Amino acid sequence: MKSSPTPPLDRIDIDTNRTLLNRYRFVEHESLRILAGWLPKAAVLELKCEMSRALWEDAQHVNALYLRLREIQSPAFQKPADAALVKMMAELVHAPDEFGLLLALNNAITPSLIRALESHETATFPNSDMPSVHAIKHILLDQREQRTRLAALLQQAEKAGKITAAARQWEGYIAALLAAAGGVNGLEPRPEKPIAIPACRTEFKLPHEASRDERFTNCGADFQTMPNEDDYENHTVEEFERYSTEILAAETVAIVLYSLPGMPWEFQLDSTRHLYDEVRHGLMGYEWMRRHNMNPFDSPQYLQVFKWRCQFPPVMQYCMLTMGNEVNAFPYRHRRVEAHQKSGDQLSEQFVRYDIADETQHVRFGKRWLPELIKHIGDERPLEKYIEDSLEVWETQYRSGKLPINVE
Numbered sequence: 001m002k003s004s005p006t007p008p009l010d011r012i013d014i015d016t017n018r019t020l021l022n023r024y025r026f027v028e029h030e031s032l033r034i035l036a037g038w039l040p041k042a043a044v045l046e047l048k049c050e051m052s053r054a055l056w057e058d059a060q061h062v063n064a065l066y067l068r069l070r071e072i073q074s075p076a077f078q079k080p081a082d083a084a085l086v087k088m089m090a091e092l093v094h095a096p097d098e099f100g101l102l103l104a105l106n107n108a109i110t111p112s113l114i115r116a117l118e119s120h121e122t123a124t125f126p127n128s129d130m131p132s133v134h135a136i137k138h139i140l141l142d143q144r145e146q147r148t149r150l151a152a153l154l155q156q157a158e159k160a161g162k163i164t165a166a167a168r169q170w171e172g173y174i175a176a177l178l179a180a181a182g183g184v185n186g187l188e189p190r191p192e193k194p195i196a197i198p199a200c201r202t203e204f205k206l207p208h209e210a211s212r213d214e215r216f217t218n219c220g221a222d223f224q225t226m227p228n229e230d231d232y233e234n235h236t237v238e239e240f241e242r243y244s245t246e247i248l249a250a251e252t253v254a255i256v257l258y259s260l261p262g263m264p265w266e267f268q269l270d271s272t273r274h275l276y277d278e279v280r281h282g283l284m285g286y287e288w289m290r291r292h293n294m295n296p297f298d299s300p301q302y303l304q305v306f307k308w309r310c311q312f313p314p315v316m317q318y319c320m321l322t323m324g325n326e327v328n329a330f331p332y333r334h335r336r337v338e339a340h341q342k343s344g345d346q347l348s349e350q351f352v353r354y355d356i357a358d359e360t361q362h363v364r365f366g367k368r369w370l371p372e373l374i375k376h377i378g379d380e381r382p383l384e385k386y387i388e389d390s391l392e393v394w395e396t397q398y399r400s401g402k403l404p405i406n407v408e
């Protein structure tokens with residue numbers, strides 16, 4: 001048989017493939033970390049919830065790309081060689097406000113990522129590179145939906161007069177930096193005109209306070225004494241009002257996640273889930289109140305809890321949350337399941353049982369990661385001593401309900 005000449009390569013070759021997959025991974029990875037850093041600052045509840053969901057979904061994408069990248073390069077995660085792309089993502093965090101950040105993300109970065117994934121999906125070898133195609137198809141599904149959901153929220157913000165000229169200017173700046181990087185895949189023509197840094201650029205500082213929108217009127221309330229558990233009706237109302245405040249825990253995990261970029265990827269992945277779970281627990285409280293004809297925005301928000309935790313180093317915050325708040329909640333939660341079963345309140349029972357499932361994971365995360373975290377920050381104390389010292393602060397200041405703010 002006569003051999004025919006080698007056909008020209010019309011597909012993405014494997015070296016280009018890993019460079020591209022690493023670029024998508026980098027953009028999603030940096031985006032999720034920036035969303036975490038900004039989470040406490042975002043005041044509008046729906047926006048905060050969407051940011052949490054988006055960053056958790058982004059983490060699923062980073063993980064899918066991680067699993068593929070580790071098969072074709074080592075280490076799996078690499079800083080892209082393209083300085084323009086690295087600069088664009090490094091600048092993104094310095095937005096003037098959350099709307100500027102989200103406009104830049106939704107109108108510049110996400111559409112470019114979607115375009116890149118769409119072309120990658122068909123340009124790679126369909127059989128040889130099927131694992132990448134599979135990941136890309138699923139990422140596209142999420143990213144398209146994320147874009148639609150966020151666009152609707154940004155439109156509402158526009159109508160409410162919350163989008164300033166500065167936010168628009170920021171969107172334009174990030175779009176220009178992205179164009180200079182040739183888009184997310186780096187393959188688009190790169191304009192060579194200089195890019196001026198806009199006056200609205202605001203050096204990012206990690207928030208020490210959590211924002212809530214104007215619908216919340218009771219933000220810094222004193223902890224109320226809960227009605228006795230025997231008083232089933234009244235206690236249950238308070239129980240679900242308290243769930244609505246768990247967004248504070250999400251905001252603490254967000255600070256921890258943002259502050260420790262050098263921790264292993266699996267820690268970051270677990271933390272995005274932890275964070276989003278707490279938002280969902282908050283939403284569970286809202287749903288319960290709405291179903292019981294209560295206005296969830298009347299519920300006290302206890303923002304001093306977040307402010308109090310922020311006085312301490314991130315690892316200590318994580319330790320107090322997982323080994324203090326979360327470990328100790330189980331006997332109470334199990335009593336509540338029993339009480340709801342006894343009274344035939346199926347909704348409350350289901351909500352608490354799902355919560356217990358999530359919280360069991362959070363304690364596992366704490367137990368898995370605290371030894372690594374303590375090593376990571378170079379604390380010399382043995383694990384048990386570190387936990388003991390952290391819990392002493394938690395017992396004397398938090399559990400006593402005093403919540404002092406020692407350092408502003």
Ligand SMILES: [Fe+2]
Binds near residue numbers: 246277
């Ligand atoms: Fe929770």
Ligand SMILES: [Fe+2]
Binds near residue numbers: 249278326358359362
């Ligand atoms: Fe939790």
